[in-house]
Amino acid sequence: MRTLLRAIVVFAISCVLSKSFALAKSSSQRDALLERSAASGVGIAEVTVLRTKRSSTGAANATLQSLGAAGALPASAYWANAQRQTGHGVAFDSGRWHLLLSDDGRAGKLNHDEGVSDCAELGEKRSDVEMASIGEAFVLEKLQSVVQLAVGEQIVFNGAKHQYRRSASLDGRVNRLEYCGSTVEFGRRVAGLAIVGPGSKVRIDLDFRGSVTGFVFDWPQYVETGVKQAVLNLGDINARAPQSEISASGNWSVVARMECGLFDPGYKRRIAGGPIQSACVYHMRHRKVDSTGQNTESASIHVVPAGVTLIKDPSWRYLQALCTHGAVCLDQ
């Protein structure tokens, strides 16, 4: 059984890259995945552990001012007297526009109450490259005060996501599918290594015409700790991860994608000054097909620490579980 499992794991690993490409929906997305996979941190002997830089209190209001000054916010919106504290930061409302900023001002989201007002024929959908170009220009011109790059850091295009609208009448006369807009996402590399996880991401929402309708950013500043963390080889990282498995009862779990780098849990979990260390993220799909043809599915994400020695991080569940079960874990 152990041999069988090992064979399945090896097969899954060998499929990681090809599966990633198969799941990608366009050539530009495939290129982005290829580039990221090549620099994904597998096979590296050690990484330099980072930590997030602490921010002063009241930073959210400073970020609001800088976004306004850069022209990143709708000209018609007026935010000054409409702020309230929420679970994840400070919310500013102006009519039907909403801006949420984390307390440290390093993360934020702008959106509008109206989900999607106009859509177009599918043929009017722009290419991912064109969408990425529009998004990149917005980041560079309007979000430069919040999406800052230190020496050795790069911003990279991660891919595009698309939104569609379907409408149909009960009498069956209408059944229409339209394209409504896209979201382009960018991530960050530090010294060539990808930041994986919700942190270090910026997304720009575009309508079908290519106009910006909203954005999300989670872009902390990192500083080097000087600590070097040795990284496990791929086989040992996989041994820590959930395993691909096909059971006798017809349950089927496989690794669909894997990506490694430095893990940033994002602003909702990030601990100010907390460690940013080595990890591989696994995307798995779980399916059951029975003899009657019924099939159901679920899918999961697992963030697996890749360091030989781990640095304790209460915001990282998988790492904490490893520490509890005998992994060598150090205080920061």
Next chain:
Amino acid sequence: MRTKRIGILQLAATVSLLLAVESNASATLGWYGAYATDSYSGGWLPEFCDFAGCYGWDTTYGFLDGMYPNNEQVFASGLPSTGAPLVEGHGWMFGDLVGADLVDVLWLWTHGGVDNGIPASQWSMWNPNVMVNSSDMRLGDDAKHLKLFVSYACHTLQNDEYWMDRLVPIFEGGLKIMVGSHDIINWGETMDEAGWEFAVGLQETTIYNAWHGALEDWWFDNDGAIIATGVSWGDCFDRLNSATYSQIVSDTQRPPLRNGAGWAYCGAFWDNL
């Protein structure tokens, strides 16, 4: 005779439930319930767990916490054994009163799929090989009149030629909005706040934005969807894009559309949020 007696009992039970609901109605915005699981009887389907723990109830508790205290929790239960609380008229004595229609908002966490032979969306239940089919469901016409169905399950709002055939039976009872996934929806370390995010978002923004925000992950892979009905295309798109939780829990604002009154069906489908 037996049918008549059950009918009388059902009527009495309905009246008492509604009186109980209405006596507290002014104190709360809405009533909510949840069915969830971390595993299945005899392991007939893969569990929602990894080395670090389990995520089915973890994410669901987030939803329950986020709804509290402005709303009333009616139940938080493991997956039904046979699915009766979700199926029209199949619950013991009360039909589907005990279950889906006892609340304004229902959260359902399980494996999902479709069977285009019926055609139907399908939700896995606790007992081995038991699936509930959308073709057997009619939500929104009993007791508290379910308004919002949250299907945290893969595929149940699949975007293909059968989408309406699968969904019409559910909406014919007057259900106003359904959110779910048209392909896959993830669980795990970076998704376990989705329940809390959605519940809080429901009370702060539109249902559309709340679901979009809850599923927005960094890794491309949540295929979210939202469906509404309307008396016209304009009404449908307006409900889809702009309906808020406080509007839909009301019976007067954005009223329920039953038995064909919801002539227009519309949905937004996000690829790889």
